[in-house]
Structure formats: structure tokens, C-alpha cells
Amino acid sequence: MPRFSVIVPARSVQGFLRGCLRSVLGQPFTDLELIAVDDCSADAGGAIIDEYAGRDPRVLPVHLARAGGAGPARNAGAARARGDYLLFLDGDDTLAPDALTAIDRRLRATGDPDVLLWDHERTDVWERVRPGGDGEFLAAAAGAAASGAAGVFTAVERPAVLGVLPAAWNRAVRRDVWCERAFAFADGPYEDLPVAFETLLTADRIAALDRVCVTWRRRRRGSASTTPGRHHLVAVDRYDELLARVARHPHAATLAPVLHGEAARHLLAILTDSARITPADRADFHRAAARTLRRHRPPGAPLPAGLGSYGGFRSLRGADVLRRTAAERLRTRREAATRTAYERYYRLQLRRPVDDDLVLYGAYGSRGVYCNPAAVYRKAREIAPQLHGVWAVRERDRAGVPAGVDHVVVGSRRYWEVLARAKYLVNNADFGGPFHKRREQIYLQTHHGTPLKTMGMDLRRYPAAAAGVSFTRLLDHADQWDYSLSANQHSGEIWERVYPSGYETLPTGYPRNDAFFTATAADVRALRARLGILPGTTAVLYAPTHRDYTRGFTPPLDLERLSRNLGPGHQLLVRAHPYYGPDPRLAALQDAGTLLDVSRYPSVEELCLASDALLCDFSSLLFDYACLDRPIVVHSGDWETYRLARGVYVDLLSGEPGDTPGVVADDENSLADAFHSGRWAGSRAARLRAAFRDRFCPYDDGQAAERVVRRVLLGEDELLPPLPAAERTAAPAPAAAEDAGRLLGAGV
Known part of the structure; x- marks a missing residue:
């Protein structure tokens, strides 16, 4: 029988649940069971619980058939507990390091009392830590002597104990006492008030621990206390019963x-x-x-x-x-x-009714028709033609808008009108300026990549990356989202933690990746011909990421040397990060026939389809490319610098399945050797790629855009389920596409 049963109810806390579970299982004191209760959560909470249960036998997963709230979830966990003491921890809170050791030591020193109270600290989205407020009482009570035992007392002897925060997670209750007195959390809000006071009012022996054992997180949105x-009004009823x-x-x-x-x-x-x-x-x-x-x-x-x-x-x-x-x-x-005259015009337009058939799209700071919003736009034109889509585009980028696409120039009179009156707003970044989402409007945040590097509120720990970022504005922006797309469970967890607000996460996959499943062999051949890639050539797409610690486009590889080392039969396609403008050095290398500069090519998805392999470093493109099941080679030369300067969520260099997508090489020579030796497309690389694809491409199947349009723009209740992995067919690799073309030409 374990010493402690730690009970964690989990509902809509997927962004913080891993941290909570790790804080318990990582304690040096190991004589415990962790009962994690999935309160029928619609997010990945249940999957996270099962993942930890599969790794650690101390975790007992409990999946409720229907959602009941924190009170019934805690009761369900308590009913399955076997420990000497029950401890409760919310799914977005954490145990302090060595807390269980300190709790056990204090329990033994005070003769295993009915209840042990401890201190806590509070943290918020800014990670500001404040004392819980009970420290003075606990310090005094911990050294007191009453009832013949040092530090043990009753509520009658120390009535001020009733002033300790009435919470579930700042006390341990002996399990036999819990069962004997039939304690139970209430159903509904303020569920812990009855138990918090009754455990103290009925206890024969109470002890105190003058130590912070729990960090309680105040959520900005989504909890009962912040809604x-x-x-x-239930709080009044709870106190009415307690006072009686x-x-x-x-x-x-x-x-x-x-x-x-x-x-x-x-x-x-x-x-x-x-x-x-x-x-x-x-x-x-x-x-x-x-x-x-x-x-x-x-x-x-x-x-x-x-x-x-x-x-x-x-x-x-x-x-x-x-x-x-x-x-x-x-x-x-x-x-x-x-305020400008047009901004005042925007304020006037906000008084006009919303147009239920109008959709405003934007991408990459209004740079053009790109990415996930573009895929949603195209699918909406196909299956929801009654909706009129308009794109927000900067003046300098309007020439790149495809023919026939309605658009407005950012800052123009019509822009402010559409921004104020569109029922639906779709963006992979933000619309910028003095934007105020109306209650009637629906804002879909599509994002534009799976997070490898730290994002959102996590950037505060990386000054170089956070330069110029207004975190207040970042939070204000997230507060306007109604929906946030998730490409995979990893993304959903990260987005909810670093952009904490009350939006709904939609596990749809990325609409822009639909092209990887709908493109045909003819499409692949046509794309390669358009780019000038000769048949039989191995086209390597090199897409390095932006680095916060360098100025301008400074590729970490000597591109001329790399191209020379790859040698005949290989074509290097280089795509600089969109942050950078045209680079004269790339132009010169292209003029010399060394490489193809595809930095300004409008569709990165088409470049992926045309290539035989991706050579990347730490770009999020590698997560999307994994959909194609084509080789990925990671250049790792400045990994440590990047990791320390920006922070990462996935260890690409670990070599573990699910982390590393393929061959890793640290310089031009080793990269060339990976291709010449065949390791880039070998069996080990394929196994790593398969595990990586399973982890980061679980929803991508060619139907993501349709899921989004039906759920968000058409208001359907359920998402289309993803196709089983065995039924998904990615676009053929170039070699297979060329073979198909030859067979077609031969009339076979």
C-alpha cells in the first residue's frame, strides 16, 4: 500500500498536464500512486494520461464516461485510492520539488494526524510568483504544542485554521478518516468548499507544514473562476450549508x-x-x-x-x-x-450589422494569399460558394495576388469596412492595427507551423528572440480567437499553454498540407518541369530557419561547397526564410548554375512536392514535409547555439524515434556523404521518419481544409474524422512520378 495517493482531475488542461504529472512522478519520494482522472475531456488530456501510465506503473488512469467536473472527478479518484493519505492536485498546478519528502517527514513527526496543511504559492500567465497568504499562520501552528503532541491541534484550539485557503490541494487527509467520515467533493462550482472546511471542523488532530508544496496557477480563461x-451564486449556497x-x-x-x-x-x-x-x-x-x-x-x-x-x-x-x-x-x-481618419471610419463601421456571408483572410502579416488560410479559402469556394472571401494584403504585395481573388489593401477605406463587418476572420498570424473583434464575429487562428522553437509567452525566457515583442498585445490577440488549429497533439498542448485563453482547439491537421495528399504524379512532374529540374535528378530542398542571433540571411552552410560536394545528379533548391528580402549572393550562385534560388517562389508546398528530400536545420517545415514520407536530413551545425538562444520543444538530435526525423549531419562534407552513401534514404532513416510522421502528422490526410470549413464556416457540430493511416496516400515521390510518366508514354 503506497504512502500517498495523489489524485489529479484533468479537463481542458492539456497544455499544462504534462508539467503537473512530471512534478509528481519526478519527486525523490517514490512511495506513491498517481491517480489521473480524465474528466471526459475533449482535448488530449486522456491520451497524455495513458501515455504516462504506459511509462510508469505508479500511474493509474481513470477515464470517466461523462464529464462531471472537478468534484466528481476527484471523488472518482479517491474511490480508487489505496494510499495512507490522499492528496489532490489540479491538472494545471505543480508539486514543488521534494514536497512529498517534506510532507512525509512532517506527518511522521506529528504522529500521522488526520489532516496536514501546507503553504502554496500563486503564479499567473506572466509567471509572477506570489505567496499564498497562509504562511504566517502555518509557521506559528507548525511550532505549536497542543493536545499533548508537538504541532498537533484542533480547530477549536486554533480557530484561525478556518482562515487557511479553502482548497483541495493544500492538505493531505488520512484515507481511513476520509472513508470513515464519508467526505466527498460537491458537484458544480466551488466544489472544494465543503470538504475544505469539514476536514478541519471534524479533525481530531491537525498538523501544519511551514513550506510551500504547491504552485497554484491562475488561469486567464476557461475555468469556472474566470468565467x-x-x-x-453557488458559492452563497455552499456557505449557507456550512454556516448552518x-x-x-x-x-x-x-x-x-x-x-x-x-x-x-x-x-x-x-x-x-x-x-x-x-x-x-x-x-x-x-x-x-x-x-x-x-x-x-x-x-x-x-x-x-x-x-x-x-x-x-x-x-x-x-x-x-x-x-x-x-x-x-x-x-x-x-x-x-x-487615430487616423480611416481608423475612425472603422469605428463607425463597427456599428453596422455583421455580414454573415463575408470572410476576411490574412496570412503572414498580410503578405499575400498563402499557407493555411489560402487552403481554407480555396475549399470554402468549393463547398461553401455562398461565402464571399476577401484577402487583406499590404500595398507592396498586392501585385502577387492571384487573378480573380478579391482583396483589400491594408489601411484602405474598404479594408476597415471588411474588417469591421466580416462574420469570419481567418489568419495565420494577426491583422495588426487597432483591431477589435466583435462579439458576433468568429476568429479562426490557423497558425503556420508546428512549434519546434519556443513561442508565445515562453519567449520571455529568451531575450534575443523576444526583442520587440509586446506580450500584453500577444495575450490580447489570443483573447480574440474563437478557434485554434492543431496539426498534432504536441501543437495543441503548446498553443494552449503559450497562448492561454478561452478558444477551442480543433485537431484538424494543417489545411496547407492537403496538397501533399491530393497531388498526382502528373502534378509532381509538372512542378519539376516548371522549376527546371531534369528527370533523374535528385532535387534537395534546403530551407534554413530564421536565427534571432544573426542579421540578414546568413546560411550556416557554405552553399557553393555543398553543391560541389553533392556533385552531378543533384540539384540544390534554396529557400531563404520569408523574413529576409532578395539576397544578391543567392542570385549570383543561381546565375553560376550552382543552385536554384526559390526563395520567392509563391508556394512552399509545391517546392516540397517537387523535391526528393528536405535538407533543413530547425525549420518547422520539416514537420509538414514528414507527411510526404520522403527523406529528411537535418543539418545540426549550430544546434546548441540555437537551442540556448531560442529554446526548443523537440530534441531533433536525440536519435529517439519520434524526435529525430532522419539522418543528422553537422557540415557540408558529412551532408554530402549522407547522400552519396545512401544513408539519407536508408532503412534506419525510414524507421525514424515513420515514427516522426506518426507523432507529428496524425490528422493530415488531405481533408483538413474541409474539416475547417465545415466546422468553422458552416457551423457543423462535429469534425470529420481523419482517415486511418493505412488509407492515406501521399503524393508519389519524383522517381515514382517519373516512372508513371514513362509507363503512360509507353501506353502501358
């Missing part, structure tokens, strides 16, 4: 005033929190809270001024609102002074 609505119960306690005269004070403080905090109580619900919440507190008011107990009368509360709150309003007006006047 405004009438469900917060404590009034029947043998020591009510001692305990009731303390609990009443805590109830008043907590309810007032909820009432004044605009993230929980809307103006429309404020009067109802105030009346309910005041009624409960008056009904259970112990003799002589004070009632906070804010809960005395609603008129008094409004007067107190009005003074605070007046101060905030004055500051807001000053800010608004400053903004108005710099």
Missing part, C-alpha cells in the same frame, strides 16, 4: 464567528470581481450573500460594510469605478488624438 455568470452546520457544532460559539467572517470575506471578494460577477447579476448576488450572512450571523459578529445594504455597496463601488473611469477617459483621449 462570469450566475454559476457563482457549524451552528450545530458543540463548539459553535468558538467556531461560528470565524467561519462567518471567512464567508463574508470570500463572498465579498467574489462580488467585487468583474471576472466572475457581471453587472446584471451583481444585485442578485449581493442580496443572496447578505441574506445568508444575516441569517447565520453569530451574536456580535460584524457584517462588512459592502454587504450591509446594496445601496451602500453601490456607493462604495461607485467611488472606485469613478476613479477607473477617469483614467480610462484620459487614455481614450490620448488614443483619439493619434
Whole structure:
């Protein structure tokens, strides 16, 4: 029987769940079982739990048949527990290093009490860490002597214990006590209030640990506590029941005033929190809270001024609102002074009704018709022709817009009109400027790659990469998304953690990758002919990533030397990162016949289809290219520099299946040798590539764009399921396409 049963309910926390589970399983104290409860989560939470259970026998996965909320999920875990003590941890929180060792030591020192309390710290999206607020009491109680045992006490002896944050995750409860007294979390919001207080009110022996053992994460969006609505009225009902119960306690005269004070403080905090109580619900919440507190008011107990009368509360709150309003007006006047005439026009357009058949697309900062938005646009024209798509394009890029594609120049009068009135907004980055999404609008964020390098809020730890980034604006932008596309489980987890908000993640695959499954042998031959790649030539697409620590396009390889080492029969296609403009050195090498500069070629997907292999370093293109099941060769020359300067999520050089997509080489000579020796397309490279494809291309099957159009633009309830892997057919490799062409020409 383990010492501890750590119970983790998981629902809609896939971005943080791995960190939570690692914080438990990585403890030096190993005598534990981890009961991870999948609360019928629609995200990858259940899969993550099963993954950890497959690696560590201490993990017991529990999958609920229907969603019940944190309370029933914790109860389901407790029912399966075998440990001496029950500990509860939310799926987006973490145990501090060595916490279990400290908890076990304190339990043994105090004779295994009924309940042990510990301190916690709070963190937010900015990773600002603040004390939990219980440290002073816990420090005093940990050194106290009561009931004949050092540091052990009851609630009657120390009524201030009722002031410890009423949470599930800041205490351990002996399992036999839990079962004997039939403790259970409530159903619905504020589910931990009854258990938090009842474990203390009924305990014969309580101990305290003056140590931070849990980091509690305040979520910006998506949790009950950060979603405004009438469900917060449940808190009043919880305290109504608790106050009635404590009034029947043998020591009510001692305990009731303390609990009443805590109830008043907590309810007032909820009432004044605009993230929980809307103006429309404020009067109802105030009346309910005041009624409960008056009904259970112990003799002589004070009632906070804010809960005395609603008129008094409004007067107190009005003074605070007046101060905030004055500051807001000053800010608004400053903004108005710099607002352009077209921006004012945008404000006027926001008053007009939304056009339900209008879609505004953008890509790469409005550079043109590209990437996932372009694939969605094309599919929408095919299966939802009633929708009119318009592209936002910069003035300098409008010449590249394909014929027949309706577009608006960013900053123009019509741009502001379409931005204000389009029902649907589709982008792989952002629209920029003073954009304010209306409640009626639906914003789809498609992204433009699987994250290898750190992104979003994680960039704060990498100053070179974060230069010029406004993280406040980044969060404001994410708050406008309604949907976020995920190319794979890895992406979904990362996006939800680094862009924390209340959007829905759609596991669709990337629409731009549909071309890898719909292209034919004739398409491949035509693309190669257009690029001037001769039949029988091995075309190597080299696509190095942007590096934050270099200026301009500075390829880490000597391209002339590489081309020379590859030798006859090989054609090097070089695509510089879109961040860079035309490079005269590449132009000179192309003029000399050394390589093909395809940096300005409009479709990277077509370049992938035309190539026999991808030579990359740390570009996210390698994740997309894996769909084709063609060789990938990784140039690793400055991996350590890149990893330290930018940070990475996947160790491409580990050599482990699922991490490394193929052959790894560190200079021009070893790269050439990989091709001449055949290792680039050998059996080991194929096995690595298959595992990499399984991990990062689980949804790509040629139908991603249709999934997106049907779910987002047409409002269908369910996503089209991905085809089984055995039924997916990637575009033929160039050699197979050429063979098919010869057979066709011979009439076979």
C-alpha cells in the first residue's frame, strides 16, 4: 500500500498536464500512486494520461464516461485510492520539488494526524510568483504544542485554521478518516468548499507544514473562476450549508464567528470581481450573500460594510469605478488624438450589422494569399460558394495576388469596412492595427507551423528572440480567437499553454498540407518541369530557419561547397526564410548554375512536392514535409547555439524515434556523404521518419481544409474524422512520378 495517493482531475488542461504529472512522478519520494482522472475531456488530456501510465506503473488512469467536473472527478479518484493519505492536485498546478519528502517527514513527526496543511504559492500567465497568504499562520501552528503532541491541534484550539485557503490541494487527509467520515467533493462550482472546511471542523488532530508544496496557477480563461455568470451564486449556497452546520457544532460559539467572517470575506471578494460577477447579476448576488450572512450571523459578529445594504455597496463601488473611469477617459483621449481618419471610419463601421456571408483572410502579416488560410479559402469556394472571401494584403504585395481573388489593401477605406463587418476572420498570424473583434464575429487562428522553437509567452525566457515583442498585445490577440488549429497533439498542448485563453482547439491537421495528399504524379512532374529540374535528378530542398542571433540571411552552410560536394545528379533548391528580402549572393550562385534560388517562389508546398528530400536545420517545415514520407536530413551545425538562444520543444538530435526525423549531419562534407552513401534514404532513416510522421502528422490526410470549413464556416457540430493511416496516400515521390510518366508514354 503506497504512502500517498495523489489524485489529479484533468479537463481542458492539456497544455499544462504534462508539467503537473512530471512534478509528481519526478519527486525523490517514490512511495506513491498517481491517480489521473480524465474528466471526459475533449482535448488530449486522456491520451497524455495513458501515455504516462504506459511509462510508469505508479500511474493509474481513470477515464470517466461523462464529464462531471472537478468534484466528481476527484471523488472518482479517491474511490480508487489505496494510499495512507490522499492528496489532490489540479491538472494545471505543480508539486514543488521534494514536497512529498517534506510532507512525509512532517506527518511522521506529528504522529500521522488526520489532516496536514501546507503553504502554496500563486503564479499567473506572466509567471509572477506570489505567496499564498497562509504562511504566517502555518509557521506559528507548525511550532505549536497542543493536545499533548508537538504541532498537533484542533480547530477549536486554533480557530484561525478556518482562515487557511479553502482548497483541495493544500492538505493531505488520512484515507481511513476520509472513508470513515464519508467526505466527498460537491458537484458544480466551488466544489472544494465543503470538504475544505469539514476536514478541519471534524479533525481530531491537525498538523501544519511551514513550506510551500504547491504552485497554484491562475488561469486567464476557461475555468469556472474566470468565467462570469450566475454559476457563482453557488458559492452563497455552499456557505449557507456550512454556516448552518457549524451552528450545530458543540463548539459553535468558538467556531461560528470565524467561519462567518471567512464567508463574508470570500463572498465579498467574489462580488467585487468583474471576472466572475457581471453587472446584471451583481444585485442578485449581493442580496443572496447578505441574506445568508444575516441569517447565520453569530451574536456580535460584524457584517462588512459592502454587504450591509446594496445601496451602500453601490456607493462604495461607485467611488472606485469613478476613479477607473477617469483614467480610462484620459487614455481614450490620448488614443483619439493619434487615430487616423480611416481608423475612425472603422469605428463607425463597427456599428453596422455583421455580414454573415463575408470572410476576411490574412496570412503572414498580410503578405499575400498563402499557407493555411489560402487552403481554407480555396475549399470554402468549393463547398461553401455562398461565402464571399476577401484577402487583406499590404500595398507592396498586392501585385502577387492571384487573378480573380478579391482583396483589400491594408489601411484602405474598404479594408476597415471588411474588417469591421466580416462574420469570419481567418489568419495565420494577426491583422495588426487597432483591431477589435466583435462579439458576433468568429476568429479562426490557423497558425503556420508546428512549434519546434519556443513561442508565445515562453519567449520571455529568451531575450534575443523576444526583442520587440509586446506580450500584453500577444495575450490580447489570443483573447480574440474563437478557434485554434492543431496539426498534432504536441501543437495543441503548446498553443494552449503559450497562448492561454478561452478558444477551442480543433485537431484538424494543417489545411496547407492537403496538397501533399491530393497531388498526382502528373502534378509532381509538372512542378519539376516548371522549376527546371531534369528527370533523374535528385532535387534537395534546403530551407534554413530564421536565427534571432544573426542579421540578414546568413546560411550556416557554405552553399557553393555543398553543391560541389553533392556533385552531378543533384540539384540544390534554396529557400531563404520569408523574413529576409532578395539576397544578391543567392542570385549570383543561381546565375553560376550552382543552385536554384526559390526563395520567392509563391508556394512552399509545391517546392516540397517537387523535391526528393528536405535538407533543413530547425525549420518547422520539416514537420509538414514528414507527411510526404520522403527523406529528411537535418543539418545540426549550430544546434546548441540555437537551442540556448531560442529554446526548443523537440530534441531533433536525440536519435529517439519520434524526435529525430532522419539522418543528422553537422557540415557540408558529412551532408554530402549522407547522400552519396545512401544513408539519407536508408532503412534506419525510414524507421525514424515513420515514427516522426506518426507523432507529428496524425490528422493530415488531405481533408483538413474541409474539416475547417465545415466546422468553422458552416457551423457543423462535429469534425470529420481523419482517415486511418493505412488509407492515406501521399503524393508519389519524383522517381515514382517519373516512372508513371514513362509507363503512360509507353501506353502501358
